[in-house]
Amino acid sequence: MKNNVLKKLFSKNSITIYIVVAIYAIFSSLLYTDNLSRQLTNMLISVSCYIVLAVSLNLVVGFLGELSLGHACFMSVGLFTGCISSVLMSNVIPSVYIRLPIAMILGGLAAAAVGFVIGLPALRLKGDYLAIVTLACGEIVKNAITNINMTVESADFEFNGAIGLNTNKYGIYIKDVGELLPYAIVLVFVTIIVMMNISKSKAGRCIMAIRDNRIAAESIGINVTYYKLIVFVLAAFFAGMAGVLYGHGNSFAAASKFDYNMSIEILVIVVLGGMGSVRGSIIAAIILRALPEMLREFSDYRMLLYSVLLIVIMILNANPKFADLKGNLSIPKIISRLKNKDKTVKEAK
Amino acid sequence: MTTFIQTLIDGLSLGSIYALIALGYTMVYGIAKMLNFAHGDVIMVGAYAVIASVSMASLPPVVGLILSVVICAALGILIEFLAYKPLRKSPSLAVLITAIGVSYLLQNLALLIFGSEQLSFPQVINLPDFAFAGVQIKGVTLATLVITAVIMIALTLFIKTTKLGKAMRASSEDKDAAELMGISVNRTISITFAIGSALAAIAGIFYGASYVYIKPTTGAMPGIKAFTAAVFGGIGSIPGAMLGGIILGIIEKFSQAYISTLWADAIVFGVLVLMLVIKPTGLLGKDIKEKV
Numbered sequence: 001m002k003n004n005v006l007k008k009l010f011s012k013n014s015i016t017i018y019i020v021v022a023i024y025a026i027f028s029s030l031l032y033t034d035n036l037s038r039q040l041t042n043m044l045i046s047v048s049c050y051i052v053l054a055v056s057l058n059l060v061v062g063f064l065g066e067l068s069l070g071h072a073c074f075m076s077v078g079l080f081t082g083c084i085s086s087v088l089m090s091n092v093i094p095s096v097y098i099r100l101p102i103a104m105i106l107g108g109l110a111a112a113a114v115g116f117v118i119g120l121p122a123l124r125l126k127g128d129y130l131a132i133v134t135l136a137c138g139e140i141v142k143n144a145i146t147n148i149n150m151t152v153e154s155a156d157f158e159f160n161g162a163i164g165l166n167t168n169k170y171g172i173y174i175k176d177v178g179e180l181l182p183y184a185i186v187l188v189f190v191t192i193i194v195m196m197n198i199s200k201s202k203a204g205r206c207i208m209a210i211r212d213n214r215i216a217a218e219s220i221g222i223n224v225t226y227y228k229l230i231v232f233v234l235a236a237f238f239a240g241m242a243g244v245l246y247g248h249g250n251s252f253a254a255a256s257k258f259d260y261n262m263s264i265e266i267l268v269i270v271v272l273g274g275m276g277s278v279r280g281s282i283i284a285a286i287i288l289r290a291l292p293e294m295l296r297e298f299s300d301y302r303m304l305l306y307s308v309l310l311i312v313i314m315i316l317n318a319n320p321k322f323a324d325l326k327g328n329l330s331i332p333k334i335i336s337r338l339k340n341k342d343k344t345v346k347e348a349k
Numbered sequence: 350m351t352t353f354i355q356t357l358i359d360g361l362s363l364g365s366i367y368a369l370i371a372l373g374y375t376m377v378y379g380i381a382k383m384l385n386f387a388h389g390d391v392i393m394v395g396a397y398a399v400i401a402s403v404s405m406a407s408l409p410p411v412v413g414l415i416l417s418v419v420i421c422a423a424l425g426i427l428i429e430f431l432a433y434k435p436l437r438k439s440p441s442l443a444v445l446i447t448a449i450g451v452s453y454l455l456q457n458l459a460l461l462i463f464g465s466e467q468l469s470f471p472q473v474i475n476l477p478d479f480a481f482a483g484v485q486i487k488g489v490t491l492a493t494l495v496i497t498a499v500i501m502i503a504l505t506l507f508i509k510t511t512k513l514g515k516a517m518r519a520s521s522e523d524k525d526a527a528e529l530m531g532i533s534v535n536r537t538i539s540i541t542f543a544i545g546s547a548l549a550a551i552a553g554i555f556y557g558a559s560y561v562y563i564k565p566t567t568g569a570m571p572g573i574k575a576f577t578a579a580v581f582g583g584i585g586s587i588p589g590a591m592l593g594g595i596i597l598g599i600i601e602k603f604s605q606a607y608i609s610t611l612w613a614d615a616i617v618f619g620v621l622v623l624m625l626v627i628k629p630t631g632l633l634g635k636d637i638k639e640k641v
Binding site: 128261268306319 | 378386432436438441442443446450454458584622626629631
């Protein structure tokens with residue numbers, strides 16, 4: 001009994017949670033005591049958004065095994081739906097801090113609806129064809145948002161998709177990172193916990209069965225279409241929520257930013273973090289978002305360095321010798337080697 | 350009626366540029382089974398090579414054009430050797446990410462060398478405009494049409510009749526069997542990259558000649574559109590890429606002229622989605638049955 005509790009406390013998933021708790025504890029204590037540099041403060045919200053995006057995309061790419069190149073469009077849909085509804089609600093609910101969670105849910109639902117619509121045709125396709133359809137859908141959504149023109153006179157609100165949304169002007173821009181951070185932390189934890197528990201649920205097992213062998217999964221009665229749709233919709237929902245958070249943390253948002261380049265950026269995080277690994281996605285999101293900032297002193301060369309690093313990491317990863325080296329340096333291996341050493345020393349005595 | 354013909358010719362011209370790029374995507378996909386995301390940026394390199402040699406080093410235009418094609422072909426081989434060859438046996442997603450890395454690398458190299466401001470493309474194709482039944486056709490447009498048609502016929506003949514073309518077809522059909530028949534698959538892949546990149550350079554030259562301004566991210570959008578065209582035609586199929594490119598170019602120009610310039614991109618991608626929903630392997634793609 002006691003052993004079980006211990007096992008649970010030190011399971012892979014719990015360790016992931018501890019890591020995230022530790023990271024947020026360190027940064028928020030630094031932030032609220034005014035010890036965090038401005039550069040890092042500004043990154044907190046965007047890194048949190050990217051963690052949510054990467055973890056949710058990991059559900060599609062890592063758990064379901066389908067390549068999606070349109071994740072940014074869900075974020076964009078969520079951002080604009082959430083932020084605009086937040087502005088329109090301002091007469092009913094005056095406080096932006098109460099409107100934000102409502103806006104997040106609305107944004108998430110809108111993104112999930114778009115995910116459903118994109119998922120339906122995409123499900124007929126596999127592999128690279130699915131990838132190109134998600135890319136195409138992402139571009140269509142981007143194009144559609146840039147063509148929206150909307151005026152609400154009662155709220156004195158005007159939105160032109162081609163220009164973008166000035167969140168500062170409509171009072172939904174939360175400038176103080178300290179005020180927005182609690183929302184970000186809650187969102188990150190909800191996402192991580194949902195994603196980690198899905199892999200242990202019935203649905204999660206079905207999803208992984210589809211990834212490993214679709215035909216076998218189908219033949220034992222798993223409804224492939226149903227589970228694929230669930231994955232698409234769920235991933236879109238979280239991406240949409242992250243979008244709303246992102247919108248409230250930036251004074252301006254334009255649809256053109258959320259193009260396939262951004263989707264690819266999220267995909268890079270997922271792949272470098274390790275497919276299907278929630279912890280990997282989190283760590284990769286932090287490192288990859290922080291890396292360009294850290295390399296800022298090299299200014300012109302930083303993106304160059306980033307791209308070279310990307311290529312080198314992928315090539316090294318594929319090299320069996322490097323994999324052996326990495327395996328030998330992993331923490332469990334080192335611990336077991338230390339234990340063995342103890343044993344041999346004792347035996348020698 | 351004049352607008353119609355004008356649009357059709359513009360669409361054909363844009364479509365043949367897409368087709369040239371799509372050929373590179375499809376040939377590489379057919380043999381190496383990888384999505385070469387960096388292919389679009391080779392167009393940009395090709396265009397910059399002309400700017401560097403003609404505008405900056407003031408070489409004669411013909412030399413500049415040849416230089417551009419040679420540089421891109423060499424670049425294609427180099428990229429394949431350095432970035433993709435070590436990953437030959439890796440999962441396709443790893444190769445995709447590497448290709449994205451190469452794409453960023455090319456864009457940022459161009460940014461460092463040429464700066465972020467757009468440069469104007471030199472007038473290398475000096476042809477008089479052509480008037481026919483009230484339709485004004487630019488010399489560049491006509492040159493694009495004629496030269497791409499010639500290149501496509503030559504490429505088809507090359508792949509159908511020569512020994513190398515046969516090796517390429519064999520390698521894309523079954524790599525192991527091709528290797529057993531004495532074909533050097535690695536060399537064939539290198540040559541495929543060289544041909545694909547040379548075609549991209551030519552596309553870059555025509556793109557530069559018709560759209561005049563070049564910046565480091567110029568290659569991205571035509572690259573994505575051409576990729577769409579390759580999938581539209583059935584990725585891996587060479588006639589499919591030609592057909593897909595031309596159809597996509599025509600759709601884009603017609604939706605710009607008759608519907609709305611703002612919605613043109615959405616319409617192009619929408620047609621692709623519709624097409625794939627109706628026929629999941631593209632226009633001329635082979636439907637491979639799954640075996641249990």
